[in-house]
Amino acid sequence: MSDSIKLHYTVSPDDFTRAGEASGDVKSKLKKMGVSPEAVRKVAIAMYEGEINMVIHAEGGEIDVEISEDDITMILADKGPGIADIEQAMQAGWSTAPDNIRSLGFGAGMGLPNMKKYSDDMHIETEIGVGTTVTMKVNM
Amino acid sequence: MKFNHSVHLDKDKCMGCINCIKRCPTQAIRVRNGKAAIIPEFCIDCGECIRICPHHAKLATYDPLSVMDDYKYKIALPAPSLYAQFNNLDDINIVLRALLKMGFDDVYEVSSAAELVSELSRKYIEDNMEKRPFISSACPSVVRLISVRFPNLIEHILPISAPVDIAASEARKRAIEKTGLPSEDIGVIFISPCPAKVTALSDPLGYEKSEVDAVVAIKDIYPVLLSHMKNSIDDEEDMLTSGKIGISWGRSGGEAGGLLIDSYLAADGIENVIKVLEDLEDQKFTNLDFIELNACSGGCVGGTLTVENAYVAKAKLNRLRKYQPVSRSHLDGKQLDKPYFEKEIEYTPVFRLGKSMKDSIAAMAKVSALLDKFPGLDCGSCGAPTCRALAEDIVCGRAHERDCIYLLRDYIHRISRQFSNLDSLSGIGGDYNDDYYGDDYIDDYSTDYVDDYNNPNESDYNKY
Numbered sequence: 001m002s003d004s005i006k007l008h009y010t011v012s013p014d015d016f017t018r019a020g021e022a023s024g025d026v027k028s029k030l031k032k033m034g035v036s037p038e039a040v041r042k043v044a045i046a047m048y049e050g051e052i053n054m055v056i057h058a059e060g061g062e063i064d065v066e067i068s069e070d071d072i073t074m075i076l077a078d079k080g081p082g083i084a085d086i087e088q089a090m091q092a093g094w095s096t097a098p099d100n101i102r103s104l105g106f107g108a109g110m111g112l113p114n115m116k117k118y119s120d121d122m123h124i125e126t127e128i129g130v131g132t133t134v135t136m137k138v139n140m
Numbered sequence: 141m142k143f144n145h146s147v148h149l150d151k152d153k154c155m156g157c158i159n160c161i162k163r164c165p166t167q168a169i170r171v172r173n174g175k176a177a178i179i180p181e182f183c184i185d186c187g188e189c190i191r192i193c194p195h196h197a198k199l200a201t202y203d204p205l206s207v208m209d210d211y212k213y214k215i216a217l218p219a220p221s222l223y224a225q226f227n228n229l230d231d232i233n234i235v236l237r238a239l240l241k242m243g244f245d246d247v248y249e250v251s252s253a254a255e256l257v258s259e260l261s262r263k264y265i266e267d268n269m270e271k272r273p274f275i276s277s278a279c280p281s282v283v284r285l286i287s288v289r290f291p292n293l294i295e296h297i298l299p300i301s302a303p304v305d306i307a308a309s310e311a312r313k314r315a316i317e318k319t320g321l322p323s324e325d326i327g328v329i330f331i332s333p334c335p336a337k338v339t340a341l342s343d344p345l346g347y348e349k350s351e352v353d354a355v356v357a358i359k360d361i362y363p364v365l366l367s368h369m370k371n372s373i374d375d376e377e378d379m380l381t382s383g384k385i386g387i388s389w390g391r392s393g394g395e396a397g398g399l400l401i402d403s404y405l406a407a408d409g410i411e412n413v414i415k416v417l418e419d420l421e422d423q424k425f426t427n428l429d430f431i432e433l434n435a436c437s438g439g440c441v442g443g444t445l446t447v448e449n450a451y452v453a454k455a456k457l458n459r460l461r462k463y464q465p466v467s468r469s470h471l472d473g474k475q476l477d478k479p480y481f482e483k484e485i486e487y488t489p490v491f492r493l494g495k496s497m498k499d500s501i502a503a504m505a506k507v508s509a510l511l512d513k514f515p516g517l518d519c520g521s522c523g524a525p526t527c528r529a530l531a532e533d534i535v536c537g538r539a540h541e542r543d544c545i546y547l548l549r550d551y552i553h554r555i556s557r558q559f560s561n562l563d564s565l566s567g568i569g570g571d572y573n574d575d576y577y578g579d580d581y582i583d584d585y586s587t588d589y590v591d592d593y594n595n596p597n598e599s600d601y602n603k604y
Contacts, residue, residue: 005501005504027418027422032500033492033503034494034497034500040292041421114423
């Protein structure tokens with residue numbers, strides 16, 4: 001008997017219509033597992049923001065989710081440009097999204113702040129030109 | 141909480157096909173023993189199965205017109221969608237007068253109450269902007285859907301009574317004042333485009349008891365009304381108590397339009413409604429004040445108890461409202477009996493894989509293991525709408541993996557191979573009997589058994 005559920009998703013680049021599929025799938029599974037509405041909401045919002053970020057900035061990437069009795073861990077890894085200044089990127093309203101993305105209603109500079117807000121623990125590893133890995137945890 | 145429903149099955153007509161299980165937006169139907177069965181907790185009374193069933197085996201529950209005979213004083217509560225059913229109608233008064241001619245003692249337009257609801261809503265939204273976006277509470281199927289599946293959105297439901305409920309209590313009050321009859325002699329009869337209200341009567345969400353006594357179908361009253369309408373054309377009496385806002389409630393966008401705000405969204409059709417709710421839950425859109433959701437395509441004119449094509453009906457409503465004032469009914473300081481919800485809507489989770497998180501994790505692992513074995517065709521032949529639904533049913537002990545015809549085929553091939561390989565041995569098939577579909581088959585093939593089946597070995601095969 002396993003102690004956790006491991007899920008893996010590949011986020012495809014430049015496809016806004018599919019962004020949210022991974023977080024939607026996780027949300028539906030968490031609801032079926034009886035996770036509290038509050039935790040479901042936090043995971044859904046934080047992960048969706050992360051997914052969108054991968055589409056906008058990093059040509060997609062890979063997401064690993066682990067659901068255990070105590071928490072839900074999301075690891076979002078991309079091979080994008082990296083984040084030059086994490087502190088700046090964490091400020092609400094700061095965005096490097098190009099105009100064509102903003103015209104779609106994205107790029108309001110709320111991605112990382114929302115990910116931080118809705119996760120109980122967030123950790124970013126990033127290297128310019130190599131990629132970014134965001135690890136988020138939501139407690140049950 | 142009980143789950144009463146306004147959809148039922150005519151077993152003789154049901155062929156056990158997969159049309160309804162594939163169409164049901166909440167995956168509430170399974171075909172078991174050759175007949176469709178509704179899982180009551182999952183059903184939201186949206187009526188999709190009634191629309192899709194090619195054998196007309198799915199029936200809506202509502203009252204016959206003869207229910208009028210049960211009351212001394214009968215009040216008709218026509219839904220605005222009723223007005224959209226008739227060809228070349230240019231004066232709603234003709235319909236209202238015909239209702240009296242066919243035997244009703246009074247008429248209280250639901251569209252009139254709708255104008256009061258619009259007025260209340262405008263004020264409520266203005267006073268509670270911090271709780272926006274507000275989600276319309278007028279469609280009972282939508283409210284039920286949110287209560288079972290979108291716990292995080294319950295707080296956004298506009299806690300104002302539906303027009304039909306306000307119409308019912310106001311109409312009853314008026315009748316008691318006018319006639320002096322006891323309440324039980326007064327029949328408040330809703331002429332409805334949809335059966336969801338029937339469920340809402342026996343199992344209301346947001347209030348203790350509905351004031352509506354009976355629900356009759358627009359399609360039943362339509363032919364009776366037509367004959368009386370011919371004799372109502374030349375009458376002069378002006379009975380109309382609603383204007384543009386109230387009449388427009390009969391179609392998608394009407395309720396939102398009545399709020400006189402710009403920042404709203406109106407979605408209709410249950411699949412679209414679910415998509416909006418999912419996105420709303422994920423905060424994919426913000427800055428909206430109001431979200432109008434109707435389970436039926438086109439809004440109430442698309443209900444399963446209507447006669448006219450939903451979109452033709454929508455066009456007719458638009459024509460009918462054209463020369464009307466914005467509204468004819470106003471609160472004018474009048475106090476309504478039950479303008480707001482009397483009780484909070486509670487989250488009623490209807491499905492979870494395990495009792496504890498630990499159980500759920502184990503169950504989810506089993507579901508994944510089963511999905512790896514299934515063909516992934518979502519063919520429905522097992523009686524469940526998708527392979528995943530079957531896997532969940534199996535893990536919850538409600539089905540067996542050999543309900544999957546592909547796994548059954550493999551199993552039969554294996555058995556027959558064993559027979560041909562071992563035909564020199566006698567009695568090899570002795571333990572296998574025809575009880576497979578017997579009453580106790582769920583017990584026999586519990587989830588523990590699934591594990592055994594996942595790891596077949598020689599001794600397992602010897603069981604057969």
